[in-house]
Structure formats: structure tokens, C-alpha cells
Amino acid sequence: MSPFSASTPKSTSRRWLPLMFGYPVLAMAGALTHRQSFSLAACALLLTVLMAPALATRRPLPWGVWVVTLAVMGWLGWHGMAGLLLECVPIAINVLLAGLFGCSLRAGSMPLIARIIEALEGPERLAVAGVAVYARHLTWFWALLASAQALVLAVLLLCAEPGGLLSALGIASPWPVPAGLAQSYAHVGGYVLIASAFLLEHFFRRWHLRHIHHPSLRELVLGVATRWPKVLRGDNASSS
Template identity: 55%
Template sequence: MTSSSLLPQPAARRYGLLLLPAYPLLAIAGAVTQRQVFALLALALLLTVLLLPQLLARRASSWLLWSGVLAGLLLGWRHGFAELLLSAVPVLINALLAYWFGRTLATAEPRVARFIAAIEGPERLCQPGVAAYARQITWFWTGLLGAQALLLAVLLLCAEPGGLLARLGVASPLPVPERWAAGWLHLGGYLLLGAAFLLEYAWRRWRLRHLHHPGLHHTLLQLALRWPQLLRGERAVAR
């Protein structure tokens, strides 16, 4: 097998992004209908999207991992735990992102500074106020994501009647209707992060109004293009 026969990594990621919008739809369908099969499909889709570049590259280890995790999901579904596993995904995502932002606060280049260097070039950080603002916004995202991870964990535990405490036979100290909890776990939390991103963009343009700023479309496009390097902790240079 030659490398020319394999799908390029950027193309594989694009296919994954095309599949990803189906994930919240399946998650919400599961919460509304209370049918575990939708939770199973949402988890299987998320697993496939995460491993898609490696799967399309025909890596045996990735296919074995995908098959093993899928078998575990099927087992969880048979025992009625697919919905609970799905509800744990947003908690894990927010907690990992909070750690991802927060771990750079002790360094000379916090996470948002790396975003700025990737989107607008390293020289942008030398302009008045930019480096300090980058550190402040890294604190903001660390706090917001950490707080949301905690809130989602409480919803996962206290949802009635399908929360983790109820499944364990423990009375919830803060009962939350399951549909309200599921709505925030699978939709509201993501909408909050999207709104926070847009509000931060508007605040940045006002706070650093003495500087020229790229448009929102350009910012999102550059962030999507540089995302793999940023995930690996590399400092991508804007072009």
C-alpha cells in the first residue's frame, strides 16, 4: 500500500467535521425519546469522528481500538448505560479543555497567546496590551470551562430519574428534572461556549480598539486550519 492511496489528513478531518453535526442531534433525540439506541449511535459517531483520520489511513492499531471501544459501547447499551455514558462526554470535554487552557498559565505563553500567534502572527503579541489580554482571556476560559464541567457533573449526578445517584439508589440532594439536565448537557452547554466565544471576540475588538483586528470569518477559518498544530502545543505561524 502506498501513501498516495490514502486520504490526506486535512481531507479526513473535513469528512469528520461534516459528520460531527449529527452528534448533538442524536444526543438530543436520545434525551427527548428516552431511547438508548440514539445514545449508542451518538457515542459511536463521536468515536468514529475522533479516529477517522487514522481509520482512513488503514492503521491496524486504530481499527483494533475502534472495534474494542465500539464493543464496549455495545455492552454498555445492552445493560442500559449508553445514555449515562453519553451524558458523561460533555463533562469530560469541558474538564479536559479547562485543564488544556489552565496548564499554560504557568508558562510564558498562555494558550490564548498561542492562538493569537497562530491566527495573526507572533509579532502581534508585541503590540501594546495584547500579551496581557491573552493571559487574562486564558484565565477566563479556564474558569468558564472548569465551572461548566462542575455544573455538568452535578447535573449528571442529580438528574431525576436517570442520574447516576438515582441509578445507585441514593437520594439526590438537588433533584433536577432529567430533561432539563439532558438539555443543558447536550445542547445548552455548547451554546454557552459559542456565545462566550462571540462575546469575547466583540469585547476584544473594543478592549483593544487601538489595533486593527481580522474579521470573524477569517479568525474562525484560521483557527480551524491551525487547530491540529494548536492541539499538539505547536506555535503555528499565520500566513
Template identity: 40%
Template sequence: MSLPAPAASPVAPVRRSRLLLVGVAIYFALALAASYSGRAWLAALAVFVLASALLSPALRRRSVVAGFAWLAIAVLLGLLAGHGEGRLALDALPVLVNAALGALFASTLRHGREPLIARFIAILESRERLASPRVAAYARQLTWAWALLLGAQACVLGAILCLAPDGVLAAFGAAPPAAFAAPGWRLYLHVGGYALVPVVFVLEYAYRRVHLRDEPHASLPLFVARVVQRWPALLESLAADAGGASARSTR
């Protein structure tokens, strides 16, 4: 199946995508500096830069929710850095990533917006593929599934961050539950939380081949190659959609 060329994107979404990439690059630089220097405030600053980059589109739209979230993150990171526990800011990153991605999937399920998986299908394969009612319905259901999975994952990782022996409660002098004393909790926080996503991705691909057996499917290597090739178009499409939603809400 041939792939249509992505539609031209506005300049503003491209600029927003580049700003996000700059924020991610600054985050990695600060995180490395924090690891080598052991300075807690650098670790906190790294996470603050990344959170600001992720929230920047909503902040520019003057979203009240995003504003409160940004302020809460700033206060929490300041408290951690002030107590010399800036490393906990880096520990909080998996929680932030899962929560942000879960919120992104959920936001595209609102009335008048296209489910995120449907957007992926249109860009990675073709818009015509969504003409099939079964494919369109599956795209919405899968968007719901990812939103719930990532939201639940953020809650689990947040609990680990707070209750682990060297977590948030311990940093502020409270005794964490004995059930969280096993070192495996921290391993899951930094490894398992990310590893779960590709595992579910592969399992979903296998299920899709059975559930939509009457539909054509690209091979898994080809599908992954398409994602790698076209992820800038995905980001630009999401940024354009967010800007359009903001404009509609102000009318």
C-alpha cells in the first residue's frame, strides 16, 4: 500500500514542535549535569524545563488548568530542591510522562476532536482507511484504552514515588509502608514504566491482526519504520489541532 505524502503544516505547529525538541534537549543536558555534579537543584531545574516545554502550548492558550499544573510543579520542585532531594524530581519524570501522554489521548476523545489513534492511522497509512466503520470504531476504542492504561500507570508510578523507602515520604521524614521496601519498586519506576509501553504496543498489534482480520495490515517492522519516519508530522498535526481547539473555544 502506497503512503500519501503528509499535508503541508502551518508554520506555527512546526515552531511549537521545534520548541518542544529544544526543551527536551535542555532537559537532557541539565539531567546529565545533575548526575555528574550531584547538585539537587540542577535535577529539579531539568524536570522544570521539561514540564514547562510540555505545558507550553496550553500555557500560551492561557489554560487555567495548565497554569495551576505548572505552578504546582514549580512549588513541588522548589520544595524538593530546598530539602536537598532534587533527585526525586528526576524520579518523578516517569509519572509526568505517563500522565501527560494519558491526558493527550483522553483530550482527543472530546466532542469535535479526532481520536489520537485515528490521527495516527490517517498519517501513517491513509485517510481512506478510516472510511471503514470497523477501523474508525477500533481507533476510538484503542484511544480510550491507551488513555486509561497511561493514566493508571501514572497513578501506580506516583504511588511508588511517594511510598518507596527513598521516596517523597521518606524525604520529608515520614516512614513509608514496609510493603514498598523491596528494591524492585525503584527498578519498575525507571524501567518497567517505560518497558510496558512497547510490550502493550506489540500485543495490541497482534490483537489488531486478529480483530480486524478482514482489513489489510502492514508488517510490524514496516509499521515501526513509518512511525519513525513520520513522527514530526504527528507532532505538527497534534499542535495544529490544539491550536484549532483553542480558537474554537474562544468564539
């Protein structure tokens, strides 16, 4: 593999990362204005950013998946279901995250947080007292938080009134939730919760493991963003 092709996914991730912040803006615009175009644009942007590293490899399969998925999104929008598609995105994201963190906790696997530490700081960091144990506990934390978030979002999607799935099916909701509150949490509040948990954990880790040096918040965010394909594959950082 040439140096250009080897570095393309990493540089692509970094270049596309700022566009991720456009997703909650478009999603909230779609929820508030009830315009299908905003909802479709939010979903298309999210899909493109997440698939950018794979698309940068120029292989036919990722491009085929991207085109087909966009076509399905367009079909749903044509039939007036873009709003439902948008409502399901936060649930799908949290289910995916819960699965990624949870599966990495299986016997014989390296916890996802440990992979991140190895990718950013090298395998020797995991040998420092307390780091490997903390990485496993933190992986459990994110797996449970993402699972709980997915459950809450699913309940909101079902029980929102008006506009919830139960309401649309003519079924009385056991826990009626105002539609505005449900949409605000799904498209803003849920992301604020995750961001707050990330920041609080960052400062807690610097205090709890204060006997070692830690990367800055900026280095951590950029490092994870540019190395996440390798982290998901479980590649050894020392071998790259």
C-alpha cells in the first residue's frame, strides 16, 4: 500500500470531523420546522461523515453501501418518513456504541478504552499501575451509559404526544411525554449528556490517575477522531 493510500483515511477523518457538528443543527431544524429536507440532510451528513474513512479507500463496496443507503433515505423522504428516520438515528447511534463497548469486554478481547489508550500513547501506558483496570471500568461505564441512553430515546420515540409511535398507532401511551421535550432531548439533550460525561470523566481521570501524564483534551479528541478505524479493528499501536 502506498504512503498516500495509507494516510488517506486518517486525513479524511480529520477533515470531515468538523462537519459532524452540523448534524445536530440540521436535526433540530428539521424537528422544529417539520421540513423533510432538513431531516434528510442531517441523516445524509451523518452517514457521509461516518463512512468518510471507508469512502477514502475508493473501494467499490463502501461506495455501493453509501449510494444504496442514500437512495433508501431518499425513498423514505419521498414517502414522508424522513422524520421517523431522523428520530431513529440517535437510538441507532447509542445501540452501536453500546455494542462496540460491550463486545470489547468479552473474554479474550481488549476493552475499547484500552485500545484507545494503546493507539494514542502506546502499549507501555497500559502497563502503568491502575491504567488497565481503569480502562476496563471506563469501558463498562460507556457501554452502560449508551445502553441506558438508547432505552430512554426509544421510550421517548414511543411515548411522545403528539407524534409518538404509540400515538400514531392509536395506542394510549403509558408514560405520556410532550413531543417538544422528547424531540429536544433526542436531538440536543442526549448529545449534551454524552459531552458532559466525557468532560467530567476527563477531569476525574486526571485526578484519579494523577501520578501519570495525560494528553490534553484537544489531543485526546483529535487522536481518537484520526485513529478510530485502527481502534475499532484492534490494531496494535506499536505495529503501525
